[in-house]
Amino acid sequence: MADSYRIGIIGVGLIGGSIARAARLQGVATEIIGFDSCSKNLLEALRLGVVDRIAESASAAAEQADLVVIAVPVGVTQTLFESLKPIWSDQVLYTDAGSTKLDVLAAARRCFGRVPENFVPGHPVAGAESSGVGAASDSLFVNKRVILTPHPDNDDAAVKKISAFWSALGGRVSLMDAAHxxxxxxxxxxxxxxxxxxxxxxxxxxxxxxxxxxxxxxxxxxxxxxxxxxxxxxxxxxxxxxxxxxxxxxxxxxxxxxxxxxxxxxxxxxxxxxxxxxxxxxxxxxxxxxxx
The missing domain is CATH 1.10.3660.10 (6-phosphogluconate dehydrogenase C-terminal like domain)
Structure with missing residues (x-):
């Protein structure tokens, strides 16, 4: 049984929006706070009820959450980590949904000097040709592979909790080395x-x-x-x-x-x-x- 979280979703597009919808449907979200660099997309997420409220920045969304999901293009991961560094909390779980993993880990090391033990990299192998929050679906991850790529510094409890979270959304969770x-x-x-x-x-x-x-x-x-x-x-x-x-x-x-x-x-x-x-x-x- 997965825990319930106040979830901060950074990047409320197809993947981030689908995570929000699925988390709400499966009862693993007590509240969903969203942030997106596209204000139009963010307001649409609020209008559609995908998020409960919106934050003015990525760090504001993360600071109010106990589970943070990073669902942004992998090219901006480094910049995002830098914005989260001042408010990064050991009491919060962090994961991402990027399609590449070695570069995400490298970005974390450049920013923090190591990969934080409470950041569990992930990749839901699911998607659609449509983009934006309007294409989000609460069933996008059902019976789809979700690959977690834990690193040596990871806390085992964090890996188990993130695995349970993705399983609750319908994903078939696998663990894999990031390079593989x-x-x-x-x-x-x-x-x-x-x-x-x-x-x-x-x-x-x-x-x-x-x-x-x-x-x-x-x-x-x-x-x-x-x-x-x-x-x-x-x-x-x-x-x-x-x-x-x-x-x-x-x-x-x-x-x-x-x-x-x-x-x-x-x-x-x-x-x-x-x-x-x-x-x-x-x-x-x-x-x-x-x-x-």
Missing amino acids: HDAVLAATSHLPHVLAFALVHLLGCKDDQQEIFQYAAGGFRDFTRIASSDPRMWADICLANRDFILPLIEDLSRELREVSEIIKLDDNPEHLLHYFSDARKARQRFLDQLIT
């Missing part, structure tokens, strides 16, 4: 977003783009859906995790050259069929894991 998290997510999430953005950028620059998009079918829509995601957030993620993403882009470039050579030089359809069949089987293994 960033490597895995680079392959399964960050690279696919780069591909979607790159394909749409390629086609959007062509002279006949209007006709291309006019006749695009469901496959194009499904493959490029994630290119509708928040560009600022994904720019931050890709730059933060470039050490893992760039080698994967090189691997993909080699893979594209291989299939290009098969199409260009090989007249035997069985070779291309074998290539596609291997990929189809690999995807089926992924789908089987989802079922189990």
